Amino acid sequence: MLILILFNTAKGYIGLLGSEKGLKRVILPLQKPEDVIDIASVDHIFSCDNNSTCLGDLPLRLGLYFEGKKVEFNDRIDLENYTEYQRKIWDTARRIPYGTTISYGELARMAGNYKSARAAGNALARNPVPIIVPCHRVIGSSNKLGGFSGGLDMKRYLLELESSDNN
Numbered sequence: 001m002l003i004l005i006l007f008n009t010a011k012g013y014i015g016l017l018g019s020e021k022g023l024k025r026v027i028l029p030l031q032k033p034e035d036v037i038d039i040a041s042v043d044h045i046f047s048c049d050n051n052s053t054c055l056g057d058l059p060l061r062l063g064l065y066f067e068g069k070k071v072e073f074n075d076r077i078d079l080e081n082y083t084e085y086q087r088k089i090w091d092t093a094r095r096i097p098y099g100t101t102i103s104y105g106e107l108a109r110m111a112g113n114y115k116s117a118r119a120a121g122n123a124l125a126r127n128p129v130p131i132i133v134p135c136h137r138v139i140g141s142s143n144k145l146g147g148f149s150g151g152l153d154m155k156r157y158l159l160e161l162e163s164s165d166n167n
Contacts, residue, residue, distance in 0.1 A: 004040045007059045009066040022076035025128045028150040068164045073132045089123035090133040099162040103141040
């Protein structure tokens with residue numbers, strides 16, 4: 001059974017889809033809660049404020065993150081419906097330090113696949129848990145932003161947020 005945790009942050013409403021095995025999906029901030037609910041399309045919705053214990057303290061930490069605070073996301077994630085290669089790339093991306101960026105090629109090398117920058121990019125494009133798996137920290141070798149599931153404006157926003165002096 002999937003549940004949706006819905007809460008508000010400084011950037012908008014976020015949805016977290018979870019199972020008994022962990023976090024399955026992060027719906028990046030949207031202006032209206034109804035938009036998050038429409039994307040999630042689940043039967044069970046739990047609203048919680050940032051002091052809730054829904055999925056541990058993940059809503060609280062995401063709230064702090066969107067206030068520009070440096071937080072760790074070592075949460076358990078449920079990625080069983082994805083390929084081994086995708087999970088390897090996402091696991092590697094989780095090790096990219098806060099406030100830094102690396103290239104797609106560098107990510108592929110870190111994951112042990114020296115010539116597969118494009119495949120690494122394709123895996124990141126399917127990342128269901130952005131921010132937790134910080135795919136926004138991966139950019140093109142010529143410092144171009146590349147793609148992002150939340151759009152380039154959101155990617156730029158997240159990179160600027162992480163480089164601010166609030167941390």
